[in-house]
Amino acid sequence: MKKIGFIGVGIMGKSMVRNLMKAGFEVSIYARTKAKVEDVLQEGALWCNSIGSCAAGKDAVITIVGFPKDVEEVYFAEGNILDSAAAGTYLIDMTTTSPQLAIRIYEKAKKNGQHALDAPVTGGDTGAKQDFHACMPLFEAMGKTIVYEGSAGCGQHTKMANQIMIAGALSGVCEAFAYAQKAGLDMDKLYASVKDGAAASFQLSSLGAKILKDDYAPGFFLKHFIKDMKIAAQEAKDRDVNLEVLNT
Numbered sequence: 001m002k003k004i005g006f007i008g009v010g011i012m013g014k015s016m017v018r019n020l021m022k023a024g025f026e027v028s029i030y031a032r033t034k035a036k037v038e039d040v041l042q043e044g045a046l047w048c049n050s051i052g053s054c055a056a057g058k059d060a061v062i063t064i065v066g067f068p069k070d071v072e073e074v075y076f077a078e079g080n081i082l083d084s085a086a087a088g089t090y091l092i093d094m095t096t097t098s099p100q101l102a103i104r105i106y107e108k109a110k111k112n113g114q115h116a117l118d119a120p121v122t123g124g125d126t127g128a129k130q131d132f133h134a135c136m137p138l139f140e141a142m143g144k145t146i147v148y149e150g151s152a153g154c155g156q157h158t159k160m161a162n163q164i165m166i167a168g169a170l171s172g173v174c175e176a177f178a179y180a181q182k183a184g185l186d187m188d189k190l191y192a193s194v195k196d197g198a199a200a201s202f203q204l205s206s207l208g209a210k211i212l213k214d215d216y217a218p219g220f221f222l223k224h225f226i227k228d229m230k231i232a233a234q235e236a237k238d239r240d241v242n243l244e245v246l247n248t
Contacts, residue, residue: 001090003025005058007051007074007081008065008095009037011218016064016094016142017045023141030054034202048180052084060090060138067227068097075105087113090135096163096228099153108153118155160232167229168245169203177211187212 002025006017017040020027028046030053031037031101041047048054051074055061061081063074071093075081081091082105091109093102095115098149102118109116130210132148149158152201180190189191191212210216229246236243 001059001134003055003058003060004028004055004138005030005048005061005085006045007031007054007061007063008070009040009045009064010064011220013064014040016062018043019141020138021045024140024173025138025139038189039045048208050079051081052079055081055084055089056086058085058089060092060093060135061085062094062138064094066095066224068101068231071097071101071105072093077109081113082114085112085114086183086214089114090131090138091116092138093118094158096224096231097156099156100158102156103152116152118152157235158229160235161227163228164232164243164246166203167225169201171248172199172205173201173204173208174211175209222244 004020004025004027006013006020006027006029009017009029014037017027017029021044026046027044028048029037030048030051030237031038034041037045037047051058063071063081065071065074071110073080075091075093083242084136085091092115093105099118102116106116106118117135129148136146147158149155176194177187180187191204191208194200194207203222233243233246236246
């Protein structure tokens with residue numbers, strides 16, 4: 001597996017493309033605005049003028065776009081991935097999207113003889129596990145925690161749980177900081193006092209530390225996180241689970 005098509009080269013996508021190239025993969029990319037990806041093109045990525053050409057003739061196609069409607073477009077609209085990729089191609093969607101959409105992609109891919117996986121996770125059972133292991137070199141080039149979650153959609157459900165946890169933890173950090181400021185506390189002393197105790201979290205140690213430095217450079221766009229939370233809220237509602245903190 002050497003030739004990779006990569007569609008959606010944003011904040012996270014650029015790092016993934018760079019890591020894949022460092023690992024020795026030939027990476028062809030497509031983005032809506034070529035000017036925004038000139039840096040990775042200069043570093044060795046190959047430009048494709050369309051989604052179809054980016055998917056054709058590749059061993060694997062990776063997508064990480066913005067919203068469920070974007071996922072639907074790249075996989076199902078005219079000139080899409082599913083119609084352009086050859087049988088046997090691994091289709092890996094790393095966008096946070098609805099579990100139902102992940103299942104739709106998996107089912108269409110299966111009819112085409114393609115292998116669809118959602119996030120770093122695969123669809124189906126025995127065959128899907130084989131797909132997961134076949135793509136392990138790709139996952140290892142892009143991330144550290146690599147877990148097979150289960151059948152199609154389970155990767156997206158896992159991501160929903162992840163986003164629910166982040167929403168609560170980050171809200172707690174921000175509310176605590178707002179309270180501490182109003183109480184006249186020294187914010188650096190507060191941080192030093194709580195960062196390693198029972199209130200410790202990645203949101204506090206990573207984003208909390210940035211907040212204290214007035215560093216608001218995006219590592220992830222708020223509009224995408226709101227999208228994730230809306231998907232999680234709807235999935236919870238469909239299962240009669242009442243998540244008051246998430247809804248708030």
